[in-house]
Amino acid sequence: MNALFAVILLAIIVVTFGALLLVVSGMLGPKRQPSPVKDMPYESGLPGQETKDTKVSVKFYLTAILFIIFDIEIVFMYPWAVTYLDSVKAGTGGYLLGAMGIFIALFVIGLIWEIKSKALEWD
Amino acid sequence: MGVDAFEIVINVVKLLVIFLMMIQAVPILVWVERRGSAFIQNRFGPNRVGPLGLLQLLADAVKFLFKEEFLPRKAVRFLYYAAPVMALVPGALALAAIPLGPPIEVSAFELFGQRWGPYVFKLQGYDIGVGIVFILGVSSLGAYGLLMAGWGSASKYSLLGALRASAQMISYELALGLSLVGILLVYGTFNFYEIIAQQQGPLSFSWFGREVVGPWWLPNWGVFYNPVGMILFAASTFAEANRLPFDLPEAEGELVAGFHTEYGGFKMLMFYIGEYGHMIVASSLLAIFYFGGYGIPGLPVEVLEAKIAAGTSLGPTGVSVLTSVVSHLALLVKLGLFLWIFIWVRWTLPRFRYDQLMDLGWKSMLPWALANVVVTAVWLLLANSK
Amino acid sequence: MLELADYTFYFLALVTLVGGIAVITAQNPIYSALWLALTMVSVAGVFVSLDAWFVAGVQLIVYAGAVMVLFVMVIMLFDLRRETNAFSRGMVSGFLKLASAGIFLGLIGGSIYNSAETVFAPPPAELEKTADATKALANTLFTKYIFSFEVIGVLLLVIAIGAVTLSRVQGGTHAKHD
Amino acid sequence: MGSTGHHNHESSPVDLIGANLSFLGLAALLLGGIGYGLRNADATAATFAILLLAPLFGFLFNGLRFRSKNARLSGSVATLAAFASFLCSISLAMKVGAAHGAVSTKFFDWMTIGDLNVAAGFTVDKISALMILVVTGVGTLIHLFSIGYMSHDDRPSKYFAYLNLFLFNMLLLILGDNLLVMFVGWEGVGLCSYLLIGFWFSDSEKAAAGMKAFITNRIGDAGFLLGIFTLFFIFGTVNFAEINQRALDIGAESGWGGPMTLACLFLFIGATGKSAQIPLYVWLPDAMAGPTPVSALIHAATMVTAGVYMIVRLNPLFLAAPNALHVVAVVGAVTAVTAASIGLTQWDIKKVLAYSTVSQLGYMFLACGVGAFGAAMFHLMTHAFFKALMFLGSGSVIHAMNGEQDIRKMGGLKKALPITHGTFLLGWLAIIGMPPFAGFFSKDEILWLSFHSPLGHWGLWLLGVFGAALTAFYMTRLMALTFWGGSRVPNGVHPHESPPSMTVPLIVLGALSVVGGWIGVPHAIGHALHVPHFLEHWFQGAILGIPGLKPASTALEIALMGVSVSIAGLSSVAAFVFYVRRTELPGKVAAKFRGFYDLVHNKYFVDEFYFGKIIDPLVEASRNLWAYVDVSFIDRGTYAVADMVRGVGSVAKTVQNGNMQQYALYVVLGVAATIFLILR
């Protein structure tokens, strides 16, 4: 059987199962009895203060950007890593190491810059 | 192509069984966790319902089912409900790609007056050639469940918890991905079966063109080639699964319960299933990459099969099934060990501060993983040069 | 006879297109982003149906796992809710834009149709699957495209520095402080 | 690596990580190159790549962290990069030696325009092998020296970035297998020279010196470009090997108007700019505004010799244009004497050395001019050793004197700076031509050939000997005023010996100043000692012999040698008497020949002449042109056009309204139109 089909099938099974569980527990449980206090988001028992201005640090977003960039660099290492042993045995390992060496050197420069520029400091 | 009804049925059943395995593993793990934590903290833990409290979970599940439905004010209904379902998907999809034992070879047989087979069934949901990449890709979808839950609940704590969780996940995904590069360098393949096959037999590697072979009882495991990678991998899987000492997103003291603050009943249980699924996948990967997968030290699969064939009077199909089952048990033992370590660590270590957590991921583990890659590559180059 | 693979493709194509339409019509940017994530995943499926397993995995890791998470995070960061008028104003220009997109699609469709005879050839022998294909990919990447590869390294370095610098402009560390 | 001792900057852990990782990167680079070489036969390409890329890597490394104040880290990386290049140079030189010819590689096709096909090709022959050895070897030492010298500076990282960039460009200049690649390097070193002269640009005088160097060089560069054009016009190629082959095929041309003569003269103009010859030498003394190691590297050992190198590289071409060679010889000889005479009267330690450099470069051109290209290269090499040594020594002195450069405020530094003095002494002996120091052999070969070569003349020899005498005099004067006699050091300055990172290069260069000449022992002496003329053997095949050179009479050669050595010796004894024994004498002599002294002291008023007669009239003329032609005629025309354009623009600007979605729409429509056109 086609592996792709199997993946899709499993995904459908899982989602159906989850949805089913939700429905079943919704049907089995007692009826919803909403009240303003119950529906308030939980804030450790204090009266809710849902202001629109939740201050969220830009750091999260910065982390995500840096993650993307380094993630791609790592992804580039996968094909390299897979083919490396073959190349070493074929005698071209040094070339591959050099090619990746430059890339890794750039990676390292970037990482050092990020660390020095305090982009990765959380206070 | 010889795809027939029998094969299709078996394959679908395989998928279902693996998914259900993941789901039913959760109550057991929760029980182990509660009893284990009690043991560590010198108390009793659940011990009333059933022998050793084993039925406690059944009772819990029933209770979960009968909880009142709850939707916070201003919550985004669709996201709120979709998040727990989404949390199930990555774990299940990843688990199904993991080989749980050697393939079973079924020789041809007669049934319903028709000739069937021969078949080869792999003990996994589906065999994907680039298994490692697939699992990495699928588990990177895990962030969506968190973010949807955090956003959908329309609660401060949930949102902060979700953002923290996803920032943490992605930070450690770098170290995780890089530590895998070491393994890829050593084995030169993405395929789990090939990785496991290379770990059969005694320790043997080439050193400047000379073949070095260890004693028969010392297995050819990845951990001996890439110990730093193993440690980094294990540590980042802790972070990926949001387990202590990396459980900042759900830090009870500060964020109540993080992204699933507003969830109760079965929906929360689904998040737990996702989390334990993650742990199971991580433990299996640890076993496959560094501890020989389903292989038994000192007893390669072929030898095992030959011994079973000699020691029993089963036909070839039976021998194959028995081999697979024994090998699978070996994997289960390893899995159990790693899962216990997960639990053990949780109840032993204190939690990191958030800045320490990020510093560890970016400034310590990432450089170490990078160094691991470089050292491994240079070592391979030197060891294989003539 | 249609095979399982064909049905799989149609399913994936359907999901892809529905996702794509939803991306550009959803009024709430966060739904757009989530739909786009779905589209990315099903495009990964399309890659798999073309035997490009590795690239599909990379698509999941990079696009679905990283880029879209960034999008979702930014939207959450800014607390962007439902937009009352999500589309640009102007009836005339709107019509013009729709029409030009239609013309564009028509022309591409026409060119595909025109080349039907030449391209409608049966697929050649399958590329060697999975790991070997990845190795072939790596060999091409590190020999023929080695220069581009290193340039990409430089580009990523520049982006890493640039993005951080951009986020520093005006010096604030919190989004809503100024 | 030499330690900078007490000048320790705070180095953060990040910096240390950076240091280690960058070493790792360099190591990976080297490993990669070596691996590449092992893999296939094209080890040459890999060596070339590392040779060129290592300094570029250093430039990027330091350039990207240009705000860093960590001189030790920046310097170490830069030095390591230079050293990596040096190792590659050795490897390449050995290859050249083994192959008895050129070793070359081509990275990619740079441009193909019509008949012009230029490749990014590099080649090492015996000439450039010597040159890269000198450049990277001396370069490494000077990088090392700079670590100590720049340890107190504000922007050491920037400095080392420039230095590495210079090295990269210099290697391009040397290795390029065609004139255009050489020109890229030629311009690049000019840029780096400008940047480094004006390194302390907050001092407007120093910034001006940088600009002066740049502009003067541009005049020469224009000549160089014209030369390239002419050559391409004649031969249809810019490749060195092809040009030389064609020149050989055509043979010598007589007269002044021949195309090859013209090309050679143009190229020589370029050389006078870069190598500071009359009439474009004025920038070099001012260039001493830069940090002293820069003066040593760029303005003594390497860049300024580019002109000589270029002529040697094209020696078959120049031999085919004998008239051009005569010009080269005369300009060289006159420059040698003029610059030396100015050197007599300077008080700034670096200015003295600068004029000395101009004068020595004059000798090299003199050698080229009489066809003795091998001798020119020989002198280039020995000069690189001893002049770099003396500049670094002066740097050490200036460092010790807290930045003081006036030799009137020095004296008696022998005690405080023993190592500096000892090594400087070796340099002094080398430059005044005392046997058996390096300078003797190379200078003597030039003088002998300028007398003996059919292209030479006894007048040139006479000028050369006179120059040598002046050289001996002013160098002895410099030694005497700086190191010997009584101390005139102002109160509050306490000279101290420099740290090892500065003295080690001095010692190495000192040793080279002694033995560097032994590879070119003249036949007249070598025959008796059974020492062959290594360098001549080395250059065989790469440099053509002097056409029509008659066998020499050994007696005559030794006699001339004796004359020049004894004149130089006498001259230095005189200087010693003047400045150590009877210190009142110089003043008296200067008073007696007041007019002449003022003329020389003011450098023959050349700068004033340039300003008064060339620059100012040019500015005046431009102003007139602007006032009458520009304003009344050209401007009106352009305004009319501009108004028209504005009219059209006011209509068209509604299209370009900043609405990006509309722009996107235009793009879509454009693409659609393109597809339509293709489909049609």
Next chain:
Amino acid sequence: MPNTIDTILKVSLNHYLVLSAVLFTLGVLGVLLRKNVIVILMSIELMLNAVNVTFIAFSRYSGNIDGQVMVFFVMTIAAAEAAVGLALAVLIFRRFKEINIRYFEHLRG
């Protein structure tokens, strides 16, 4: 003739190309019509994905691996573009409290 329909429905290169063309056009529409810069960036990602499908399809049907390498590069560039684009969007948001493409008109010199 069911056979003909089967031939048309049988998945071939053209099916992939049509899928890609439609996806690309959707991206174009998003860029042209939406106001929100972030959604526009997403539409651009949509277009890039469409192009990637084309690359992979041609690579598969011509048996040439180069297309996959190109997709690799495209993904890299796309991610880089998203990173910088979102950084710009963040700046716009901080200034105007809304992410409308029209605010980029203020960038006019």
